[in-house]
Amino acid sequence: MTTTPSATPFANPTIDTLLAHRSIRRFADAPVPDEHVRLAVAAGQQASTSSNVQAYSILRVREAATRERLVELTGGQTKVARCGAFFMVSGDTRRHRLLAARAGVPHRTRLEGFLVAAIDASLFAQNLCVAFESLGYGICYIGGLRNDLPGVRALLNVPHGVYPLFGLCVGVPDETPTPRPRLAPDAVLHEDRFPEDEAILADADAYDERMRAWYAERGLETTWSQRIEKQFSEAHRTEVARFYAEQGAELD
């Protein structure tokens, strides 16, 4: 356990672990033993899953050359090669498809089925990450896996019915960043009705004020709002829909 006694009333070691999360981007050259991986995967699997379909899988990538290639495919993220263990998390309907084929019944994945797989995989992955963090490891989600999904498919021979969603770096932290502040809880928790536009923008402005110092400490002259405005003004990973369709999902 790496957590410290909590200053929050009602808290406990689990909540301390959750509140202590910060993504780790620099890892020590230290392994992640198989028994830790299996325990974290088992803890991940116990997460809720829609009608128990368990529509996900996780691929551990060990081969050094493969991980070096994944550094390129994810936009030069060297931590993909240097972390103690690298994983690819996928929504996975392949088992369901194979069962349907063997039984001679039809099988289709529409947006609903794709969404079930993406949500199932995410709930699994978050439990997995919490388990690793409770064991003292650091983690980082790698959304950059979606930068070049056809490249990932070719490299890892991703079968039909498998939808790679993100990578996960796990390892012993070699840095001690402070957790990044989030929007105020009241900005994301609404009561009985959604707030007016003005309230939504006021929360963003308040968050900008709180985040100003955080960015400044990192040499960045920016605000959260400015970054959000830029992030979504440009088309980003526009090919993912075509890729998932090729993998078997009918998203219309």
Next chain:
Amino acid sequence: MTTTPSATPFANPTIDTLLAHRSIRRFADAPVPDEHVRLAVAAGQQASTSSNVQAYSILRVREAATRERLVELTGGQTKVARCGAFFMVSGDTRRHRLLAARAGVPHRTRLEGFLVAAIDASLFAQNLCVAFESLGYGICYIGGLRNDLPGVRALLNVPHGVYPLFGLCVGVPDETPTPRPRLAPDAVLHEDRFPEDEAILADADAYDERMRAWYAERGLETTWSQRIEKQFSEAHRTEVARFYAEQGAELD
């Protein structure tokens, strides 16, 4: 803490909490205090979020009449009205859209942006659930929220840019089910390459054997494979893509 000392080597209170999860469908008539909700939301928010976009929101529904209507909309799930606290979790790009409009810059949500929102919301929700469970509450995800999304939108005045994903029942458990067994960890964890079709099916067969007794105890003469074959052979919630498109996501 409701967890008991673990029999698993390396485990700790957090992993015990994760492994002890089972969905709760019967709740005691007991409240969930605001301070617990706020703590769980804060713990949820500390989950990873893609480029810190925090593309989610959570609506707590308190009004009794609204919750009774949600029972109907989710397919007659009375627990939606009877649990201590009911929430709707949404992918939410509304804040980003409002910021873009104020700044006079374009904003588009393609499948990538929708997926970021769905994954962000799921990571948040899973942390939230783990926090609640560590406090002694039981939880149940309500995928039935997607049965009639236009009905949900009308009832809760869901704004443009908000994508309701699932409900969450939280409360004091009034039943003590045992955790439902999952596929073997080796069935979902692969090493360096995806297994052959035969191995995937063999894992399903082994799981069917393990689950036979579990279903029999509940008076069900079925297997996991049979349920999966049936589940995906019928078109299911075919309208969700159109609904999310109406909310602002371009999914093609």
